[in-house]
Amino acid sequence: MxxxxxxxxxxxxxxxxxxxxxxxxxxxxxxxxxxxxxxxxxxxxxxxxxxxxxxxxxxxxxxxxxxxxxxxxxxxxLFGKFRFAVTSNAMISPSDNVLVAFSGGSSSRVALQFVHEMQHKAQKNFDASRDRLLPVFGVGVAYIDERAIYPVASNDFDRSVNEMELITASLAPPKKQFFIVPIENLYSTDSAVGRQKLTELLDAVDDVTGKEDLVHYLQMQSLQKVAFENGYTKIMLGTCTYRIACHVLEATVKGQGFSLAADIQYVDARSRVPVVLPLRDCLSEELKMLCSLERLRTTEAFQQPRTGINGLIASFVRVLKDDNPSRESTIVRTAGKLTPFSFNRIPEDGDHSNQLASKRRQKKYNLKPNESLPPDSYCLICNSPLKKSPDTNSTISEHTCPSCQYQILPKDLRTLENFISLLPASLTAQVDNSYVNQKLLRDQIRDFLLSDSDDGT
Structure with a gap:
């Protein structure tokens, strides 16, 4: 912009x-x-x-x-855009612990650099102050290891991970912990068991786009898991304007129009650990140029090409912006007029500065969050808000959005039960009255039921 x-x-x-x-x-x-x-x-x-x-x-x-x-x-x-997004949306408070999702690319590299600079300045102010009333927020870095899905040569992996560790270490003080999170750890700390279940789950999805989307949902679950287990209160993504423009068109094509507004806001607090997007208004070319100007080290070894619908949309948006560079920003600004949900803001936790920042932004941009959506009406797989809340006796399909029903869930009802059993517990635990939980309950009480021959006569 x-x-x-x-x-x-x-x-x-x-x-x-x-x-x-x-x-x-x-x-x-x-x-x-x-x-x-x-x-x-x-x-x-x-x-x-x-x-x-x-x-x-x-x-x-x-x-x-x-x-x-x-x-x-x-x-x-460019830093001003980042800082304005953080402050106007109350993304970071002094008591926060922020986990930066790091892929090695230019967008996540700039996000890490900028949040470090904010932390470093806060640390200098803390050291110089007499009363030291405000603590300094913490920063951690997490890389999701997807070798169980996309094989990478061991030499390339070791070299790129070592580069990430050097980048993280160079940004101290304050010191930042670096996490390497195998995606199969969603199932078990036993890598062999996790890899087997993950492979079976992905093999059960026939649609190429659906499989790629499912991997993305598992990535986000992995970030949530490592953040929650290590005491982080926010997850920061390096999502820029280009990526959001692609998602707007992808969601439109896949029939995710109702939930689209949830994914493109600065803040997404529908999960246990809120997710923030401070680079939402920054172009990918600007971020690449900054890395080049300041010689910020990046690594592209793990960048996977997009496929299916996602690949077609990515190519289409690139053509659009090559013809007219302002188009990706226009797509994002147009989609930004959609009504956000109640979880698209930082929850009020007694921090008056956060509440004031959130209210100022809502007033400035005339945002009126949709307060009518029940807090438990989310898709079992992608966590998208559902237009209609499932009832107590609903089937598993009613706990998923139309996109996941069409692209991810098996069409054969005989294999659906096995597919759901292969999902990580962090996903299935979100549904209290799901098809799977009802079946498990029936299996558990079957042994205690009296048969006709056991009526005591």
Whole structure:
């Protein structure tokens, strides 16, 4: 999203005193540049340094800022978007413990870098204060190991994981714990048992898109598990504008229109550990450019190509933004007008600063959350909110959304029961009156029922 002095929402123009003084000193000393010297013009923010040269149309034009700012102001503006998203949505409080989902790519790398800088500044303020009333929020890093699904050469895996550990260690102090979480640990700490069940579960899904979506849902469950077990109170994803634009179209094609608003907000608190998206308004090209400018180390060894409907949509959005770079932002802004759900904000926990930030944002953007949805009406598999709450005697299909029914659940009722039994307990535990739980209950009480021959006569 482009930023100038009249439309800036990140605060980067309201804290410009030092930049203005520096610019004045440069002018007095004959520094700076002009529009004719380098051919790129002056930075629209500091009006002193030359704007960056970029050949990427998605950054130079449309909603990108690479061709309008100098390197320093470009960086400041991008961090301003991140900081504004965090503060205006009350994503992080001093008492929080934030777990950053790290894949090694540019988006998660920038998210980790920016949250570290906020933590480092809070630590400096804490050390300099006399009363030390406000604690400093903690930061951890988690990588989901998917080798049980997507095999990777051991040398490549070890090299990339070692790179991630070095990146995490370089961002101390404060120290950040790094977790490597095998996705099969959703089932058991015994890797062999977990891998077998996971393989059987995925083999039971015939649809390519459904299988890829199911892997994504298991990833999120893995993050929830490691966050909850280690005392983290927020999960931070590096989801950027491009990824959200893709999800908007994917959800539309898959028939997930009712739940779409739940997935594209800054905050998603429907699970035990709330999920936050502070890079929602940042373009992927901007994030890649920042990594290049600041030489932030990334690793792409684990990036899996998207397939099925997801692959087609990803290619389509890339074509759209190549033709007109502002289109991905337009898709996200248009979808952002959908009514959010009650869980698309940080729960009120007595922290008045969080409550005020949430209320200010709702008033500013005229957001009116949907309060009518019961808190237990979620899809058994993808956790999407359901339009209709299942009743007590409902079947398993009524506990899933239409998309999961069509793309993931087996069509043969004889294999459906086995499929549900292969789901991790963290998913099936969400449904108290599910088909599976009813069957288990019947099996448990069958031994205690009297037969006709045991009536005592």
């Amino acid at each position: 482009a930023c100038d002095s009249s439309t800036c929402q990140s605060g980067c123009y309201r804290d410009d005193d030092s930049a203005a003084e520096d610019g004045q000193r440069r002018r007095e000393n004959g520094g700076g540049s002009n529009c004719g010297s380098g051919g790129y013009g002056l930075c629209i923010k500091c009006k002193v340094n030359e704007a960056m040269a970029t050949t990427d149309p998605a950054v130079a034009g449309g909603s990108g800022d690479g061709g309008r700012f100098c390197a320093d102001c470009f960086r400041s503006n």
